[in-house]
Amino acid sequence: MPASSSQNETRKAPGADSTAKTADVPALYSVRDLHKEYQMQGVKVPVLRGCDLEVRHGEILSIIGMSGVGKTTLLNIMGLLDNPTSGELIYNSGADDSLRNCDLANLQLNRKCSIRNQHFGFVFQFYHLLPDLTVLENVLLPSMIALSSGEYGRQRTKLQERARELLDRVGVLDRGDFPPSRLSGGERQRVAIARALMNDPELVFCDEPTGNLDTSTGERIHELILELNRELGTGFILVTHDQELASLASRILTMRDGCFEDR
């Protein structure tokens, strides 16, 4: 588990200095002057207009803002699912020496995929579990992607054990052999969280994780995220409209017009 200096940090109010960092602990992930614009029918549409952001090891960071300000776009770029128009994505992994102060934006495609698999996790609003797989197989998917057939075969038992532990931790172990269609929304989101944690990532990107859940189910997901952050030291970046979820974070950043308010 990576060292985390941000556990139990006092939560900051929205609009606080977005670049504040503990002097002696380098940031896990630094976004510098990030720009993103799309071409739509020959017209350039800017979405991100010079975002600066630092994420510390093991912290929960919330990003809030109106619909369309670019929260999801920022998340996609940070998660290497999309490419910025300009800017830097400096990653400082605590688990991989080759990713010390590394600008992820300039890496080759396959390297980005590998980083996504090994260092990041994703939780989406609509869970996005593969319907052709069982719950257990969905959780195992990141490790299947990471390993060759031979290597996976050798580690199968160990990996299945870990997957079951994660399912147990999120409270759906008894659903392991079920197809996702037989689970409730809350249960599916728990499975999605377990899947995101399978390869022991340093950072989990959550895009509206409770957006499709009722209030009480959403609250249980909030608690789960908090617990996992405390126990595993995994960082979470939450993009949300949910004020209550946002308030769980150690820091809350507000986006407006493609950048953070306090720039």
Add this chain to the structure above:
Amino acid sequence: MYKPFLSLRFFRSRFLTLAAFLSTMFGVAMLFIVQSVMGGYMSQLKTNIRGQEAHLRIIGYGPLGVKNLLDIEEAVKKVPHVRETAPFIERLAVYRSGVSIKPVTLVGIDPVLQAKVSDFSSYLLRPGELEEILRKHHAGPTAVDIPLAIDDVHALVGDKDRLPLSDGELCQFFDLEWRIEILEKYRPLLVKEFPVPPAGIIVGVQSILDRQLMLGQILTVVTLSPDTGGEISERFLVTGAINTGDFQIDSGSLFADVQKVRNLLNRDIDELDNPYRYQGIRIALDEDTIDVQNVAKLEKVRDEVAYAIASAGSHLSVETWPQIRANLLKAVSIEKLLVYFIVLILIIFTGSMILLMLTLTVIEKTRDVGVLMSLGATPWGVTQIFLFNGLLVSLFGTGLGLALGYAFSANINEIHDLIYSVSGVELFPAKIYQMDRIPVHFNRLDILWCTLPPVVVGLLASAIPATWAPRRDPISSIQYE
């Protein structure tokens, strides 16, 4: 790990996958059946030709063009690999029996020598064997259950444990004693009229099964003199039956002693009787010293024989057995290729099914692809999932299609008989195809040509949707529901 795993999961979850698989399977089966039947026809044809003919054949120019048989045989036998020679005469004729007249080919042979240069002895039915078959399948006063009778004849002649006729048995058909015995048995009323029965003649078994001819029947064979063009005729007594498997021979050829035929054709010549005039000579090669299936080697010996003949002062044409029926063999070969390409169109159709199946799968799985890429799958990894999917359909479909095609081809005659017994429709009439059973031949090269195209087509058809899959902006698809 995830690529074959997910590919198999996607494979089993779509009805269209099953449709693509079935179309591949039936397409390959059809291709294989066509190839094995056409290959069988070609193979049987070559076997028939080879069995009826010898390895080489010398033909004189004009009727009875071989004028000095002994000199030529002596020269030919000195050529390396030549094992035996047999003179022959073939002449177009008609036979009259009662009021019926039928065109035939009158073939003059020395049965013992003919048996040494071809499979003649194994084609002949022994006295009693034909009677047994007729007795077994006689379905009424005049009717014979021909397909079943042909089956028995074919099985008898094709039985590898059956001993070929000995020299004595071969000569028997033309012997006086046998002719007397046949006449007494089948035409006792004619014994007095023919105290010395006419010369023996062997007819094709099909003529007997069709009830056109019978054992003991006396025919008048009429032909034209090769020298004067005038009509010459001779009576013959049907003393035996032959089954070569070639319908044209079995229903339209009459085999008589070569000396008898030679004397018949020499009847009108004015010059001194030349005992050495024949139409041609068949030559058998020693199969222990030369590969007779190798056309190049065969042609080399042919050229040596031609040179030997020329050195002996004669100018005669020498042919290899493939050359004797070259046009027919070529036509069948082209037909086989043509049918193959026509059926291959079906395989292209199966490719389009795979293309459709995978395209729909890619569209349906766009969101899943987005999830996979978010979990770290590379675009090439995603492409491989769908490529593998298409390959699975192609390989399984091809494999099972091959098995189905083999099972059908191996039992094609039983299926034909079943259809015939139920509907009375003869799908493979011997009179048209000149073969009594549907021939089938399994060839490794044919298997390759039946399996390679569907797999290649399947792969090509898979390539387009597979490369398209990661480019469909799958990331956007996971942002929205």
